[in-house]
Amino acid sequence: MSRTEPTIADGDPQGPGTVEVDSREVGKIARAAFVGTVLEWYDFFLFGTASALVFNYLFFSNADDTTATLAAFATFGVGFFARPFGALLFGRIGDKLGRRPALILSIVVIGMATGLIGLLPTYDSIGLWAPVLLTVLRLGQGVAVGGEWGGATTMAIEHAPADKRGRYAALIQIGSPVGTLLSSGVFALVLLMPEETVDSWAWRIPFLLAFPFLGIALWIRLKVEESPVFRALAAEADNDAEEQGSLTELFGSYYRQLILAVSAALLGIGGFFVLTTYVMSYATTALGMARQDVVNATLLAAVCQIFINLIFGRLGEKIGPGRIIGWGSIATALLSYPVWMMIDTANVALLTLAVCIGLSVVTISYSVSGLLLSELFPAQLRYTGIAIGSNVAGTISGMLPFVAAWLNSSGEQPSAWPGMLILVVVALISAAGGFLGERHRVRDEVVLEATDAE
Template identity: 40%
Template structure:
């Protein structure tokens, strides 16, 4: 191997982490602008009704459709990623997401084409869901499987960092168009963030082309040990681990859509906050999240992933109570502090969970297993959280405690499942050590 080849090979872990970050940032930007539009405009433009509650629920239902499509994406691209390679699967998901997002920006409203408008919106949302369903697992693995020994959690966290970065971009995009008067915003202003995705798509594809295939997958492929039906193998040998990983991901996924998507609708409809004010608050919180996640991954690398995740989940269980007290003030600084308390706890958990979960499964079925775990959780916890939150806010008008209890329960599910996963890993390690001791005698 030449010196230049060795140098290029040494740069691959950093390049893979950067590509995971940029790619997931673009994917989540596309996903979040849909979420923001669902909270602000889709109800009025695509599901008009005299009752604003009905329009909002219908709009969030299309948002949920994307989550229900995510397990399908996880199955399809998990299979392809475990069979033909992580890189090819990721190039495809990025292209699908970018094209679908631009098409949403070009979609005519209900007033112009009637029922065809919401039908097409739902179909494009399904494509988005399939794309992001296949994206996450591959991005985590490309970063984690390129990582130096013992640093999987930290490098995999760069894929997770794409989420707050995408959120920051989406909030910037919508903040720039919400300053328009309402007629212009509803007519064409809201479309601009979607159309801007075309430029991001080109950037993402160029960056990903420069990353080699996962070395762990290449080794399996060279040894002809890739799984023929990875999903079937996962269900046959690791379904219990999949269920625990579904539960473990809960607060990392549901918390994002509670503190962002649902919080926009809650504060504008029940607290009397303007759209621009809550978007400004969420933008400040997103920057805090972006800074907190790498720090969380660094701390977890030093104290242990399982221990860190337990502490983060416990903190997340307590965090909604100060958040709602401060949000009720309607003032910028208390609102930012309140939402940031919950988001930092949730984001710290989210930063580390990807690397932790990916280390649970064998390489030959890893893409399928972690994609299935994450995306099924996304379909249930992520897709339903804004709907459940909206229903609770409507049912208990003027009372925030049912919403706080709901958030605590979400974090509690993650805590219980992390404890169970850690116990299973410890038991498995003990059994392997005992078997090795026996064989040495």
């Protein structure tokens, strides 16, 4: 007998009843969440690549080189400041009305915002309105991403049996490097054109591609069924609707878990942007390296990230996600010095190796952060808790390239030390969050795999 619809069964006293699902249905939901997440991160990371390579002189051409770079990174960081507001908005929708409507709305907002960036006039055409409109659209991206990752992670994990949550959570995490591959890959193709062509109109191509990508992702997302855990939760006659997505309950009873969520998620997000967005800027401006070489390094590193996510996502099921985050963070701190020394050589091969190593160890922590964060909060607060925790970490992370660039501009000459020290500090914070978070895991054993599915 094959089941395609989840059914609520009697038995497990923990959580909102017991839900049985077909393993094939779980895989379909995870793949749908993955595709949507790829689009979300393609759109979001694309802005980071453009900030490092072209936005400084296209939208801030009235400023000197250093000021223009700082302004481009500040605009990049604005999206991260918008993410907690998106977490509150979409978390409320996801915990009160359902995971599915929140995920559909978030993907529409970010797809439209990204596509419209490709239609913006530059500073030379409309003056100050260009950076203003760029900032507004970046805010739209940030709000949407604030609801995406937490919702996709919640949806995938709430369809998965407890002993297989790590692998499905890791599939969502793979959306990040695949989004990076797409955004960096498209930009790499654009950079093959003459520089004057890139600066004139070709830089718009990656952003305009967001429109057809949105159509594909939305078509897939509309086929996704609501989370069985949310259905069971909503169906309970004695369930207090006010507790679903209650910020009072979240901040009052789960503030420790929120702090741990922010700490544990920090390296996976912040380390990524230090080793991609900031390294792109540092290598092309301070070291004088070719833009194409640095983008290619990021492409290769993204491939490494895919395999790291798969390996350590499965390992997290066996030894615990908090321990993976803790030891992965310590490894990042220890390898930070040799990674940055290789970057500082300005040698293409060594920089590529450094970025691959750096992003690989950062991804160890990132691979299981979704699993850990999902088990820090009960079902009725899960979407909001994951979204707020990860997006506060994202807000801090988004400003790290700006801070590193500012520290470099304050010295007599550019140096690898700001990026290196920031990476070490972030890694140590995440190590503490991972090890302590492991002690606060809670599981709602509500999803059982149908053993008689054919």
